[in-house]
Amino acid sequence: MSDHNTMNLTLHVWRQKGPNAPGKLETYEAKNVSPDMSFLEMIDEVNEDLIKKGVEPIAFDHDCREGICGMCSQVINGVPHGGQDRTTVCQLHMRTFKDGDNIFIEPWRAKAFPIVKDLVVDRSALDTIIQAGGYTSCHTGGVADGNTILIPKPEADYAMDAAECIGCGACVAGCPNGSAMLFTSAKVSQLAVLPQGKVEAATRVNAMTEALQQCGFGNCSNHYECQAACPKGINVKFIAKLNREYLKAVFE
Amino acid sequence: MQILKSVVGRKVFMAITGQCMVLFAVVHMLGNSSIFIGPDGINAYAKHLHDLGPLVWIFRAGLFAFVAIHICYGIQLTLENNAANPTAYAVKKQLKATFASTTMIWTGLLIALFVIFHILHFTARVTPGVVQGVDALGRYDVFTMVVSAFKNGGIAFVYVVAMCALFFHLSHGIQSFFQTMGWNTDRTQCTISTIGKAVAFILLAGYAVIPISILASALIK
Numbered sequence: 001m002s003d004h005n006t007m008n009l010t011l012h013v014w015r016q017k018g019p020n021a022p023g024k025l026e027t028y029e030a031k032n033v034s035p036d037m038s039f040l041e042m043i044d045e046v047n048e049d050l051i052k053k054g055v056e057p058i059a060f061d062h063d064c065r066e067g068i069c070g071m072c073s074q075v076i077n078g079v080p081h082g083g084q085d086r087t088t089v090c091q092l093h094m095r096t097f098k099d100g101d102n103i104f105i106e107p108w109r110a111k112a113f114p115i116v117k118d119l120v121v122d123r124s125a126l127d128t129i130i131q132a133g134g135y136t137s138c139h140t141g142g143v144a145d146g147n148t149i150l151i152p153k154p155e156a157d158y159a160m161d162a163a164e165c166i167g168c169g170a171c172v173a174g175c176p177n178g179s180a181m182l183f184t185s186a187k188v189s190q191l192a193v194l195p196q197g198k199v200e201a202a203t204r205v206n207a208m209t210e211a212l213q214q215c216g217f218g219n220c221s222n223h224y225e226c227q228a229a230c231p232k233g234i235n236v237k238f239i240a241k242l243n244r245e246y247l248k249a250v251f252e
Numbered sequence: 253m254q255i256l257k258s259v260v261g262r263k264v265f266m267a268i269t270g271q272c273m274v275l276f277a278v279v280h281m282l283g284n285s286s287i288f289i290g291p292d293g294i295n296a297y298a299k300h301l302h303d304l305g306p307l308v309w310i311f312r313a314g315l316f317a318f319v320a321i322h323i324c325y326g327i328q329l330t331l332e333n334n335a336a337n338p339t340a341y342a343v344k345k346q347l348k349a350t351f352a353s354t355t356m357i358w359t360g361l362l363i364a365l366f367v368i369f370h371i372l373h374f375t376a377r378v379t380p381g382v383v384q385g386v387d388a389l390g391r392y393d394v395f396t397m398v399v400s401a402f403k404n405g406g407i408a409f410v411y412v413v414a415m416c417a418l419f420f421h422l423s424h425g426i427q428s429f430f431q432t433m434g435w436n437t438d439r440t441q442c443t444i445s446t447i448g449k450a451v452a453f454i455l456l457a458g459y460a461v462i463p464i465s466i467l468a469s470a471l472i473k
Binding site: 239 | 254255258259260261262263264329332333335336337338339340341342343344345346347348349350353354356424427428430431432433434435436437438441
């Protein structure tokens with residue numbers, strides 16, 4: 001690797017030993033970073049250095065590293081998943097940074113996402129919301145024939161757009177109100193347009209919005225910051241759809 | 253009543269009460285512009301309104317209830333939202349949120365304070381220096397009262413600042429109403445947002461032109 005290609009960066013990383021420990025930003029140097037590395041690979045290298053120096057490596061969440069699992073969760077320079085549109089941290093490459101850059105790395109911040117350690121937060125509140133109604137009840141048994149239930153293409157596409165949500169929580173991290181309304185609305189909308197999901201649409205929207213409230217998420221006040229932060233580009237039209245489903249449920 | 257506690261239900265109440273107040277603001281602005289016809293315009297308009305008798309009080313009570321609901325929920329939701337987001341980022345970039353959307357509670361409270369002053373000033377007429385009298389036809393002389401008030405630069409300034417707060421509040425609030433009622437799609441969002449800002453600007457211009465033109469003509473003389 002030739003030297004002129006690599007860059008030296010200064011990282012300001014949130015370090016916190018445990019859920020109740022006080023945390024603060026620590027500064028680290030990342031030297032000889034290749035522009036072809038992903039952001040997480042860059043942190044891996046920094047961690048190697050820290051281990052050699054006898055410093056506790058930076059804890060962060062990751063899994064598939066191909067942008068589909070929703071595990072990586074870092075606010076980079078004030079933007080969830082970093083500044084590149086529709087990109088998760090693991091798919092963010094170092095070529096989007098310049099030699100000498102200062103990079104601030106912080107965990108998702110919301111009351112409903114308590115910090116476990118460093119950049120790792122507990123996102124099980126999102127599971128609680130799904131458990132409240134983000135499913136369809138159906139009989140188990142033999143596999144049903146394909147195309148037994150016909151779904152028009154526009155509805156199928158709409159549901160797929162909503163189903164793109166990977167549940168990473170960037171919408172909550174970006175929201176000034178710490179609200180998980182975009183996440184909740186994606187699931188409510190996805191199921192509400194499908195024949196299998198329509199049956200329970202009213203109970204679902206009530207149960208899921210109630211769970212959202214009880215998990216300590218804030219209220220949506222239409223900043224639309226979530227849509228901009230979402231690595232999958234989930235549209236706020238789904239929040240309007242959730243509101244519509246809620247009002248329908250009130251009058252049903 | 254689940255709807256009064258729900259995350260969406262309370263938003264709906266905020267949206268509907270807010271939008272009714274926007275309708276009131278539009279009608280009030282149109283009524284105010286009768287001042288440009290002269291004393292005959294606005295004095296006659298004021299007399300018509302007062303001749304409605306008990307209807308005026310029913311209307312005022314309804315409007316007051318709307319304002320109260322809007323303010324109470326607004327404060328409650330803001331406190332909850334602040335509690336849900338207790339730790340600030342060391343670095344945070346705003347991607348889509350606007351000055352207007354992030355200052356709703358402050359522009360809202362500013363407007364509430366202004367409304368109290370405005371009622372004391374032109375409705376109850378108990379603030380010092382209000383010129384009261386009747387015109388040649390024996391009607392209450394609103395024209396002289398307003399014109400003499402706005403010749404005072406300080407009062408004109410307060411009114412214009414309050415209308416700027418109203419502009420910011422509505423430039424987020426009007427489009428927000430459509431989103432909350434579920435009448436928004438990705439195709440309509442941009443248009444609705446533009447219309448909301450345009451209505452907010454028309455209200456700003458329509459209201460602020462009165463103190464500004466009166467003060468300007470007083471200064472020129």
